[in-house]
Amino acid sequence: MxxxxxxxxxxxxxxxxxxxxxxxxxxxxxxxxxxxxxxxxxxxxxxxxxxxxxxxxxxxxxxxxxxxxxxxxxxxxxxxxxxxxxxxxxxxxxxxxxxxxxxxxxxxxxxxxxxxxxxxxxxxxxxxxxxxxxxxxxxxxxxxxxxxxxxxxxxxxxxxxxxxxxxxxxxxxxxxxxxxxxxxxxxxxxxxxxxxxxxxxxxxxxxxxxQLQELVVTLNLGRNFERPNSGIGHPGMPAPFGIYQTADGYICISANPIPVLAEVIGDQGLVEYDDPMILFDKRDEIFYRIQASVIKQGSAYWIEKMLERDLWVSEVKSHIELPEDPQVxxxxxxxxxxxxxxxxxxxxxxxxxxxxxxxxxxxxxxxxxxxxxxxxxxxxxxxxxxxxxxxxxxx
Amino acid sequence: MxxxxxxxxxxxxxxxxxxxxxxxxxxxxxxxxxxxxxxxxxxxxxxxxxxxxxxxxxxxxxxxxxxxxxxxxxxxxxxxxxxxxxxxxxxxxxxxxxxxxxxxxxxxxxxxxxxxxxxxxxxxxxxxxxxxxxxxxxxxxxxxxxxxxxxxxxxxxxxxxxxxxxxxxxxxxxxxxxxxxxxxxxxxxxxxxxxxxxxxxxxxxxxxxxQLQELVVTLNLGRNFERPNSGIGHPGMPAPFGIYQTADGYICISANPIPVLAEVIGDQGLVEYDDPMILFDKRDEIFYRIQASVIKQGSAYWIEKMLERDLWVSEVKSHIELPEDPQVxxxxxxxxxxxxxxxxxxxxxxxxxxxxxxxxxxxxxxxxxxxxxxxxxxxxxxxxxxxxxxxxxxx
Missing domain, CATH: 3.40.50.10540 (Crotonobetainyl-coa:carnitine coa-transferase; domain 1)
Structure with a gap:
């Protein structure tokens, strides 16, 4: 066989x-x-x-x-x-x-x-x-x-x-x-x-x-997830979890430690939000604030800088780019x-x-x-x- | 065993x-x-x-x-x-x-x-x-x-x-x-x-x-899917495929024959678009036109009328409603x-x-x-x- x-x-x-x-x-x-x-x-x-x-x-x-x-x-x-x-x-x-x-x-x-x-x-x-x-x-x-x-x-x-x-x-x-x-x-x-x-x-x-984990939350807590108005990528997640516009496209910034992210994007004021509840409750405000920094440079710049610091970051690719993707x-x-x-x-x-x-x-x-x-x-x-x-x- | x-x-x-x-x-x-x-x-x-x-x-x-x-x-x-x-x-x-x-x-x-x-x-x-x-x-x-x-x-x-x-x-x-x-x-x-x-x-x-079928399209055709600006729910699909606002919420209208849909929503002019290429090329225009009719009545009204005519339609539910869903x-x-x-x-x-x-x-x-x-x-x-x-x- x-x-x-x-x-x-x-x-x-x-x-x-x-x-x-x-x-x-x-x-x-x-x-x-x-x-x-x-x-x-x-x-x-x-x-x-x-x-x-x-x-x-x-x-x-x-x-x-x-x-x-x-x-x-x-x-x-x-x-x-x-x-x-x-x-x-x-x-x-x-x-x-x-x-x-x-x-x-x-x-x-x-x-x-x-x-x-x-x-x-x-x-x-x-x-x-x-x-x-x-x-x-x-x-x-x-x-x-x-x-x-x-x-x-x-x-x-x-x-x-x-x-x-x-x-x-x-x-x-x-x-x-x-x-x-x-x-x-x-x-x-x-x-x-x-x-x-x-x-x-x-x-x-x-x-x-x-939708097992989302349903376990709603069934037991008796409360719906509310979708954020910003680009936060999951209704139960705090900032920075989302897709951000850069000077020449988009990058994905997943769950990440705020102090390191603040340092890399050059916005030390961000650390004031570094508390789990604040990162959730003010996630839209934080998203827009991070966005304001990220828009200043191109995607490749951010990917390199963030991967150097072990941040969870990636490109946001189209299907047409995938045949040339190195891992593909x-x-x-x-x-x-x-x-x-x-x-x-x-x-x-x-x-x-x-x-x-x-x-x-x-x-x-x-x-x-x-x-x-x-x-x-x-x-x-x-x-x-x-x-x-x-x-x-x-x- | x-x-x-x-x-x-x-x-x-x-x-x-x-x-x-x-x-x-x-x-x-x-x-x-x-x-x-x-x-x-x-x-x-x-x-x-x-x-x-x-x-x-x-x-x-x-x-x-x-x-x-x-x-x-x-x-x-x-x-x-x-x-x-x-x-x-x-x-x-x-x-x-x-x-x-x-x-x-x-x-x-x-x-x-x-x-x-x-x-x-x-x-x-x-x-x-x-x-x-x-x-x-x-x-x-x-x-x-x-x-x-x-x-x-x-x-x-x-x-x-x-x-x-x-x-x-x-x-x-x-x-x-x-x-x-x-x-x-x-x-x-x-x-x-x-x-x-x-x-x-x-x-x-x-x-x-x-993403097998979407990738087979892009890999062989050499062309990306373009996302529609309206609420059409798949970048490769023609109208009416999407989620529409009603007088009191939302309903989902999947792939459906246009003449029947036109009759049910009371917009006979819609049949002029009833050609596969037009339904794709003008999908945003058609979406907004259907939306203008659908907003006039509540969700339950539309679900009943559309299911009567065997149209592919459904409620748009929240997790919190699911414990009371009859099929659940x-x-x-x-x-x-x-x-x-x-x-x-x-x-x-x-x-x-x-x-x-x-x-x-x-x-x-x-x-x-x-x-x-x-x-x-x-x-x-x-x-x-x-x-x-x-x-x-x-x-």
Whole structure:
């Protein structure tokens, strides 16, 4: 075994971001991920992009980002032939992942109770917006909505502005990791006991858990965090914690001892605020005061001076600067894979380093239905039957 | 086995947020987590709080949030007796987690190469800010700095404002999940092969991976996302995606079909913008136009009208409102545990539901050194030796 999940087969009914990101993490460690897609259109992420951009003119960056190391099988899921194919695959698979709205899989004949009859060792993970039932279970479960419902937008940004979402998804990413957490722990349990199980994950609880320490404060203290009007970067933190404008851009000044900071920025008067409660209560006033000094020099000047004194400081970078970032280069944090129509696709490399079972990108994101024939041949279907299914638009 | 990680022993040298959050996720599934803390002060998170608040007057919410289901062993790590204790524990443990700066563990005699001599099956996870080496490896690796260095603050908030961090940590949380991903996949691999391994995780790559689709756009297109000046919630998204002010608060309007939205808000002129490129290019103009209609009614009115038409809409809630949220109640998303000095500690419940191996909160966050004696007795130390180590401040 050269990879941690070698030999594991994942039958992946998921689409968009959360599920595909999770199954990609399994594929990165060697699992064989079979992505089941609707004939015709496939995963909705094949048509979801930003800035109207498609890599090489056809493939969306969103789909390419989350579907490497997978094979694509297209199926008309409502056909009896598809049902037979799925049941035959389930016999050989270890894991099923799906993120349809509650009840859809059972209606198709692919619910947990149905599939475990075929394979009692199956690990079956359902992911939804808000859980399988309850008052929100029929509501749309999109990332921005979950950010808004869980309080995250009300602790982000400035107090005198509207609640501010994160500029990327976050519920989906946290949800993806919850899927991985559920599946990998269940795989270990199955090795020990031989038993499969059903796992349920939802975006709502994933994002509540993300805010664990903030919620422990509010739940126990009974008091909300108030966002500062200045650029202080967390509603519970004292000055100087924030992003400051320099003569030529911005720098980030995290939690730091005030006397050292005062000395470096040349404002000795700042030490008068050096008390935990004052640094919190007057954090806006202190922010503006530090800002008045920091604006006088360029970012590189401050970074050098502050790092010399072991202050917690950094550049504030744009994505476009990252390929030239020295640590990105050192870590090979970016990589690329070859895709038959998109060409060389630049992407983010696997973030976890394993001494014995390194992750690998073996396959590009698949074309729609690229592996349908190959997968059916593996299942023992003959060429004639496969051709007939193609004609009838079953695959 | 009633829990997925029953029988797994974790020796946890980590402190602050990332490592402890990761090992808590292992403890929630039944692992025995032994938290090794410095005699005297312990984990720095025991003294890290927000709003100067301590639950029950003594314990910080930050420590309570991330340390349930663990036992605490205090050690003076530089003493020869501590080295012997650690070596004896390593023989019995499955997993070691640490997040010291690079090189510290090896200096103490607890590096991977040293510990695998004692237990070749050990799974050893090191977590750092930027990786074990490279140009940033000696830099401070705090969450806000990582948000700034990876481009996240430059895609968040309004274009006419400073780069905006998320109002909670995020690199730490993503890093924690990378630790869990590494350890659980390695546990499965070890079941199959008998081999342990070393895993390396860092906050920097965890947060780059969080921004996977945004980075795939920028890396391949060679163009940065521009933040909108209005409240559009993602720099790559067209209108109406954002948070809008109502007569009595805010609502979130995610991606939605313009004709339906136009009808519901009573602004038919909006349909003239109904083209993907126009919805992107004129998103600020459209945002302000929708805002002008939405301000006329209260939030509850809009939520009802929009959900009736299957629009993607939600409330924008504060943390303090969440205990009364109907879905939070339905899911038992919040729970509490009893702590000997803090009393009843309210916290967020385990977010993943397992049919066979449900997670549990069996133990409150430990007092400093609460289990030192118990753990040493399990290792076979006699009472006399333990008393002597107490006197000499070794434990």
């Amino acid at each position: 050269s990879q941690a999940l070698e030999g594991i087969k994942v039958l992946d009914f998921s689409h968009l971001l959360q599920g595909p990101f999770a199954t990609q993490m399994l594929g990165d460690l060697g699992a064989d991920v079979i992505k089941v897609e609707r004939t015709g259109t496939g995963d909705g992420y094949r048509n979801w992009t930003f800035l109207n951009y498609r890599v090489g003119g056809e493939e969306t960056p969103c789909f390419l980002a989350y579907n490497r190391n997978k094979r694509s099988l297209t199926l008309n899921l409502k056909s009896p032939e598809a049902k037979e194919i799925i049941y035959r695959l389930v016999k050989e698979c270890d894991v099923v992942v799906e993120n349809f709205r509650p009840g859809v899989m059972a209606k198709l004949g692919f619910g947990y109770e149905q599939l475990k009859e075929i394979n009692p060792r199956i690990i079956y993970c359902s992911s939804t917006g808000y859980g399988q039932d309850g008052p929100y279970s029929t509501r749309p479960g999109q990332d921005l909505l979950i950010q808004s419902l869980t309080g995250l937008t009300k602790v982000t940004g400035r107090g005198d502005a509207a609640p501010t979402p994160l500029g990327t998804g976050i519920a989906d990413q946290m949800g993806a990791f919850n899927i991985v957490y559920g599946i990998l722990s269940s795989l270990y349990y199955r090795e020990k006991t031989g038993k499969g199980q059903k796992i349920e994950v939802n975006l709502f609880q994933a994002l509540l858990t993300h 280069k050192h870590l090979n944090a970016f990589t690329s894979y070859h895709h038959p129509t998109a060409g060389e696709v630049k992407t983010v490399n696997i973030p976890v380093k394993f001494s014995e079972t390194p992750g690998r990108i073996d396959k590009p994101a698949p074309l729609l239905g690229e592996h349908s024939e190959e997968i059916l041949l593996e299942l023992g279907y003959d060429q004639e039957t496969i051709e007939k299914m193609k004609e009838n638009k079953i695959i | 009633s829990q997925a990680l029953e029988g797994i022993k974790v020796l946890d040298f980590s402190h602050l947020l990332q490592g402890p959050f990761a090992t808590q996720m292992l403890g929630d599934l039944g692992a025995d987590v032994i938290k090794v803390e410095r005699t005297g002060t312990g984990d720095g998170y025991r003294n890290w709080t927000f709003l100067n608040y301590r639950v029950g007057g003594e314990e910080t919410p930050c420590f309570l949030a991330y340390n349930r289901n663990k036992r605490s062993l205090t050690l003076n790590l530089k003493s020869p007796e501590a080295k012997e204790i650690i070596y004896r524990l390593v023989k019995e443990c499955d997993v070691v987690v640490e997040n010291f700066r690079p090189g510290v563990m090896a200096k103490l005699g607890f590096g991977y190469e040293q510990l695998k001599e004692i237990n070749p099956r050990i799974i050893y996870c090191s977590s750092t800010g930027y990786g074990q080496d490279g140009p940033y490896s000696t830099r401070p690796g705090q969450d806000l700095l990582i948000q700034s260095l990876t481009g996240l603050t430059k895609v968040t908030g309004r274009g006419d404002a400073a780069p905006t961090p998320l109002g909670t940590g995020i690199a730490d949380q993503m890093g924690a999940f990378n630790i869990v991903y590494g350890i659980l996949s390695s546990l499965y691999y070890r079941e199959k092969t008998g081999k342990g391994q070393k895993i390396e995780v860092n906050l920097f790559q965890a947060l780059l991976t969080h 109640k339905h899911l038992n998303a919040f729970t509490s545990y009893h702590h000997p000095t803090a009393g009843e500690v309210k916290t967020v419940n385990i977010p993943v539901k397992f049919s066979e191996t449900p997670g549990r909160i069996d133990k409150p966050a430990p007092l400093l050194g609460e289990h030192s004696e118990e753990i040493l007795l399990e290792l076979g130390y006699d009472q006399e030796t333990i008393e002597k180590m107490k006197e000499n401040k070794i434990i």
